[in-house]
Amino acid sequence: MFAGTPETALPSLEALIASRHEVAAVLTRPDARSGRGRTLAPSPVAERALEAGIEVLRPRRADDPELIDRLREIGPDCCPIVAYGALLRREALDVPDHGWVNLHFSVLPAWRGAAPVQRSIMAGDEVTGATVFSLVEALDAGPVLGTLTERIREDDTAGSLLERLAHEGARLLVDVLDHIEDGDIGAVAQPEDGVSYADKLTTTDARVDWTLPAFAVDRRIRGCTPAPGAWTELDGLRLKLAPVQVTDDDTLAPGVVRADKRVVRVGTATTDVILTEVQPHGKRQMAAADWARGASLPESAVLR
Template sequence: MRLLFAGTPHAAVPSLEALIASRHDVVAVLTRADAPAGRGRTLVPSPVRVAAEAAGIPVVTDVPRGDDFLTLLRDLDIDAAPVVAYGHLLRPDVLAVPRHGWVNLHFSLLPAWRGAAPVQRAIIAGDEITGATTFLLDEGMDTGPVLGTMTETIRPRDTSGDLLDRLAHAGAGLLVATLDGLEDGALHPQPQPADGVSLAAKLTTADAHIDFRDPALAVDRLIRGCTPAPGAWTTVPGPDGAPARLGLGPVAARPDVTDLGAGELRPGKREVLVGTATHAVQLGLVQPVGKKPMAAADWARGARLGDDVLLGTQEGAR
């Protein structure tokens, strides 16, 4: 089949590469326009654009609105448009152009976790199983009929980055198999069930704030779900006593330590413990404002913290 691939981030690149290597013909790639990044706000192409240009495939960055885009799309004479994390909603007249529709690869078992952050939300919720779904886009938010699924275990120490990487590579095979099945006439879309719907709203910086008054299990899941983006953080007293931000990497459970109050810090030579509503956790990498990530013990030595420091409260200290 003649394909237009639509995608933007790193997680979409394995699918593009798998489709290029398949029996299908990727005639063009649709991705978001170059975006400013870094302190200099230099325009940077999307990972999908970089991969497409390396393969010699024409790239389209037009916003999918207006008659010009519709004309361009029709001129491509495509059979299907596979989509992986493209980043724009599509109008009904655009959805109607490909003969076999827009085939979206979504990183959850629909109808669970419809929306922008399915992998992060699954980890935060404590799900043990997730997966990926291919389905036909319609006007709703991840509501179209299902074509194929695959499952993936969420491991106890998975971050959202770890899990997304596995799903991106395994899901690429599912996407290719789905397009093969559509071309062969072996697949028939099935409506999503009405039960089991959950929503996966995009995580904000505020969502990633860690409050150590929560149970240790909730702290662990939230940090892992927010790693690497948007990045978990808490508060610690700054040089002037005001709360300063401290980025957090995944923690280790310490159920053997129950004598620390919520947010109470216990720095040691090789470890830094902090209390929660249940038991302590051991901090891993931390990142003070304006500095690179470092081992928690190194941070604690340099910060010269007092015995009365509390993490993750509005006040930052007792």
């Protein structure tokens, strides 16, 4: 039985459907309201499972007794899980003979928690990866069954890196399940050193601090793209930011904006950065140069 909810989990579900293993059922979060009409819609995982004719379990709570009863009726050998979005009870963890195996998008024990990819980018890491481990009740602390590493590219956003890891991690997950079925794999306890936590990002986390070095400004913006979206303020109004370009020029004080016909620069604690696209409050996203012309920025303009 596979457990997952968002699009990030779809590559793993697809890989499992195409594998030698039988996907007996899918566990996912309940239908949620989305779009302008706020209509109820199934999760991406639920939608794909239904297309494939797979039974879908959508309990309102992960500790629903009916869920536990149905798990026992299905009797899965192993339960892979990717971004399900709820904590499971001990009764559920004990059902499959080979337990639950979780695909997590970091090299554990680094970045346990909800936002490993975002936090890794924001922290300035050069390398991240994915880990498949046996699920235990402690947060992302179970013994490791397999890992892969991936370099963080200079233009990676949280969105692009997560998409890459989702596909590479799906292959790792199926490989681990193959070895579990073959009985030739063992789990290795996570080291006690090097533990870090990746709390879910808040809107406050996404605010750019221009007094930081350009590298840190760039990484914060990319780590918050596409969600929750990096932002700053000009004259008390919020301005959302797309990823920036770091320059070698040190011409402006932190937060100070200078614009010409084609380029909008902002100062940091080190070198300037160039804004690419912005979204002013109440308006659509646009090229930064177009925004600057329309805003008639004074020479004293400062982003805060």
